[in-house]
Amino acid sequence: MLDILLHNARIVFPGDGVVPGAVGVKDGRIAALLAPGETEAAAEVIDCAEQFLMPGLIDPHTHFGFGSNDTDFRTESRSAALGGVTMAFTFHRSPDLRESTGPWRDRGNAQSCIDFAFHYGLTSQLHVETLKECAESFGVNSFKFYLMYKGEAGAAKGFTEIDDALLFSTMQQVARIKGGVLGAHCENVEVIRALRPPVKAAGRDDLKAWDDQSPDYLEAENVFRVGYFADKAECRANIVHLSSREGLEVTDYLRSKPRSAPLHVETCTHYLFMTTDWPSPVGKVNPPVRGQRDVDALWQAVADGRIETVGSDHVPRKRATKGPDIWTATAGFPGIATVLPILITEGYHRRRVPIERIAAVTSANVARQYNVPNKGRIAPGMDADLVLVDPDCERVVDPATLESFSDYSPYEGRTLKGWPTGTWVRGRRIVADGTVLADVADTPGGRFVPRWGDLSTRPAN
Ligand SMILES: [Zn+2]
Known part of the structure; x- marks a missing residue:
C-alpha cells in the first residue's frame, strides 16, 4: 500500500x-x-x-547566513519551501573550511526544512591546498571563485590572495576532484576602478548607473578568461549568474570550439525579469541588472538549452541595508520564494516557454550538474x-x-x-x-546532501 x-x-x-x-x-x-x-x-x-506536479526545485545559488547567521537555515528554508524549492545549494566560505564545514552543516541539519548542500567559496592558497581533503571529508565537490574580489576590492573584504594564478591553480585542483566543477563570478573589478568615479561624481543614483560602472563587457571579458583557462586546466567550469547578452555570446564562442571539459551557464531569476528601469537601490546586485535586450537574449538561451540552470542568488538581508543610495546600498536581495512564480509568469505565460523546460533548468539539470543523487526528476526510486x-x-x-x-x-x-x-x-x-x-x-527535517556518484555532464534537453 x-x-x-x-x-x-x-x-x-x-x-x-x-x-x-x-x-x-x-x-x-x-x-x-x-x-x-x-x-x-x-x-x-x-x-x-x-x-x-513538478520535481521540487533545486536552487543552485543561495547565500544563507547573509541575513542572520544564527537563524537563516530556519527562515530561508521555510521561504524556499513556500516557493516550491525542496533543496538549496548555499555558499560556504571561511578562513579554514576544514574546521567550519561540520558546524555549519550541523546547524543546517537542525534548522532546515528542505534538503541542502554546499558550494565552497575559494579565496586563498590554503583553500586550494585543502580542497581535496574537504571535498572528500564532506562530500562537497562544487566550488566558486570570486574574480570580483581581486586587488583593492578583495582587500576591503579581507581577501588578499585572489589573482589569476590562484584562479588557475584552483582550476587544476578542481579538475582532480571527482565530479568537480568550478563556478566563477565574472566581473572585471579592476576596470570598475576606471569606470565608477565619473558615474558617481555625476551624482547618479539609478540602476543604469550601476550598470554603467560595471557594464556587460566587464562580465564578458571575465567569462572568456574563465572559460579559456578552464579548458587549458581541463576543469569543468560554470559561469554563474550570467547577466548579459554580451557574456552569453562569449560562452557561445567558447563552446563552439572543442573543449577538454564542459562549460556550463547559469543565470538568475532577476536577470530574466528585471531591467535597469527597476527601483533603485533595491535592485542593486552584482553583476548588475541590464537592459531588455539582455533579458530577451537570456530567455532565448533558457528556451534553447544554452542556459542550463537558473538560481535565485538569494541574499536575505533587511531592507535597511538597501540604501540610502546605490553607492552605499548592499548588493543582492531575497528571491528564493519567487523563482517559480517569476519563471511561470515571464516564461510559461508571456514567452510560451514550455513548463518542462522550466522544470529542467530548476531541477533535473541542477541535480545532474552537481551530482545530486536521487533528485531532480519524477521517476520510481x-x-x-x-x-x-x-x-x-x-x-x-x-x-x-x-x-x-x-x-x-x-x-x-x-x-x-x-x-x-x-x-x-x-x-x-x-x-x-x-x-x-x-x-x-518543531521538526524541520531537512538534510545535508553529500554528493558523489557518477559524473554525467550532459544536462537533459
Ligand atoms: Zn557571485
Whole structure:
C-alpha cells in the first residue's frame, strides 16, 4: 500500500513533456507512476485538480547566513519551501573550511526544512591546498571563485590572495576532484576602478548607473578568461549568474570550439525579469541588472538549452541595508520564494516557454550538474521531492507572507501568475495552500546532501 497517491495531476518530466496521471509515494520515495484511470491503494489520496506536479526545485545559488547567521537555515528554508524549492545549494566560505564545514552543516541539519548542500567559496592558497581533503571529508565537490574580489576590492573584504594564478591553480585542483566543477563570478573589478568615479561624481543614483560602472563587457571579458583557462586546466567550469547578452555570446564562442571539459551557464531569476528601469537601490546586485535586450537574449538561451540552470542568488538581508543610495546600498536581495512564480509568469505565460523546460533548468539539470543523487526528476526510486503548481493562480508579492529573515522583496506589489500550492520533501508535506505546516517548526527535517556518484555532464534537453 502506498503512503500517498497524488492523482489527477499533469506530471512534468523535465526536458521531456507533460503527461496526465498519478504519482505514488512510499517511504519518502516515488514508488509508482500511474496513467489516468489506473489506481493503487494509498493511505492518503490527493486530488491534484489537473495542476502541474513538478520535481521540487533545486536552487543552485543561495547565500544563507547573509541575513542572520544564527537563524537563516530556519527562515530561508521555510521561504524556499513556500516557493516550491525542496533543496538549496548555499555558499560556504571561511578562513579554514576544514574546521567550519561540520558546524555549519550541523546547524543546517537542525534548522532546515528542505534538503541542502554546499558550494565552497575559494579565496586563498590554503583553500586550494585543502580542497581535496574537504571535498572528500564532506562530500562537497562544487566550488566558486570570486574574480570580483581581486586587488583593492578583495582587500576591503579581507581577501588578499585572489589573482589569476590562484584562479588557475584552483582550476587544476578542481579538475582532480571527482565530479568537480568550478563556478566563477565574472566581473572585471579592476576596470570598475576606471569606470565608477565619473558615474558617481555625476551624482547618479539609478540602476543604469550601476550598470554603467560595471557594464556587460566587464562580465564578458571575465567569462572568456574563465572559460579559456578552464579548458587549458581541463576543469569543468560554470559561469554563474550570467547577466548579459554580451557574456552569453562569449560562452557561445567558447563552446563552439572543442573543449577538454564542459562549460556550463547559469543565470538568475532577476536577470530574466528585471531591467535597469527597476527601483533603485533595491535592485542593486552584482553583476548588475541590464537592459531588455539582455533579458530577451537570456530567455532565448533558457528556451534553447544554452542556459542550463537558473538560481535565485538569494541574499536575505533587511531592507535597511538597501540604501540610502546605490553607492552605499548592499548588493543582492531575497528571491528564493519567487523563482517559480517569476519563471511561470515571464516564461510559461508571456514567452510560451514550455513548463518542462522550466522544470529542467530548476531541477533535473541542477541535480545532474552537481551530482545530486536521487533528485531532480519524477521517476520510481527518486526522492519524493515534489511541488504542485497552479499555473493560473495570481497573487501579489507580499514579503510579509514569505517567511524570510529579510523584510522586503524586489518584486513586492507585483502580480505574479503561477504559484505553488503544495510542497513535499521526501514524501513529507511541508507546505499547503501557501502556508508552511505547523509541525515543520518543531521538526524541520531537512538534510545535508553529500554528493558523489557518477559524473554525467550532459544536462537533459
Ligand atoms: Zn557571485
